[in-house]
Amino acid sequence: MTPAEIAPKDRLIVPLDLSSPEAAEAMVAKLGDSVTFYKIGYQLAYAGGLPLIGKLADTGKKVFADLKMHDIGNTVMRGVESVAKLGATFLTVHAYPQTMKAAVEGRGGSGLKILAVTVLTSYDDDDLHAAGYRLGVSELVEARAQQAQVLGVDGLVSSPEEIGALRKIVGHQMSLVTPGIRPAGAPSGDQKRIMTPGRAIAAGADYLVVGRPILEAADPRAAADAIQAEIAQALG
Numbered sequence: 001m002t003p004a005e006i007a008p009k010d011r012l013i014v015p016l017d018l019s020s021p022e023a024a025e026a027m028v029a030k031l032g033d034s035v036t037f038y039k040i041g042y043q044l045a046y047a048g049g050l051p052l053i054g055k056l057a058d059t060g061k062k063v064f065a066d067l068k069m070h071d072i073g074n075t076v077m078r079g080v081e082s083v084a085k086l087g088a089t090f091l092t093v094h095a096y097p098q099t100m101k102a103a104v105e106g107r108g109g110s111g112l113k114i115l116a117v118t119v120l121t122s123y124d125d126d127d128l129h130a131a132g133y134r135l136g137v138s139e140l141v142e143a144r145a146q147q148a149q150v151l152g153v154d155g156l157v158s159s160p161e162e163i164g165a166l167r168k169i170v171g172h173q174m175s176l177v178t179p180g181i182r183p184a185g186a187p188s189g190d191q192k193r194i195m196t197p198g199r200a201i202a203a204g205a206d207y208l209v210v211g212r213p214i215l216e217a218a219d220p221r222a223a224a225d226a227i228q229a230e231i232a233q234a235l236g
């Protein structure tokens, strides 16, 4: 799907980073038609939230399974085959060559799109060096993007700071999904590479993942509406 083909409303992905399926369903009800795309990650998946993928898909919502898989190739391939049956639109794996290759094999022609997480948005150069990496964030993101493209991965997760460089490498053949989004003045929390929704869209991001600024707002629906308005304005 080219950026022009993505419905503006679908560009906002809200992570259901909540403690139970009931809490997640209550948030979905609160957000109503303001949000069309949800993400299920560790907190909800490990609290029994995986069946929500199919449930939300059945109501017309899109779902991103942010399971960030990384294991030996055979295990990743079989795990992806299982997720492909759940009805998700996107599934994440870490951007290691063996892992990405196995994930692409596992998704086959299922329609599930594999996103490779390049470098987590909570990491900066010092964090990478502390973890034993020689490359800094921008070099590692770009190297992993090149590998992902060669391996047939469908999209990348990065911070919006890397979008310009990534577009030069992958063009519009891969979806670029960006967490680390903070409306002006919102606390960054543990995110280190951040940008506002408007600037991220202007930089060329396809999808924005915005969690705590919506989930922890006094009025989550109003917070989501404000971000949707900022996205629409940036798209012109």
Ligand SMILES: O=c1ccn([C@@H]2O[C@H](COP(=O)(O)O)[C@@H](O)[C@H]2O)c(=O)[nH]1
Pocket (backbone or CB within 6 Å): 015, 017, 041, 066, 117, 119, 120, 121, 122, 157, 158, 179, 180, 181, 189, 191, 209, 210, 211, 212, 213
């Ligand atoms: O590099 C990454 C990859 C995934 N995430 C996930 O996105 C959301 C961000 O939530 P906020 O509350 O808006 O910070 C969260 O579910 C992460 O697991 C990421 O932040 N960075």
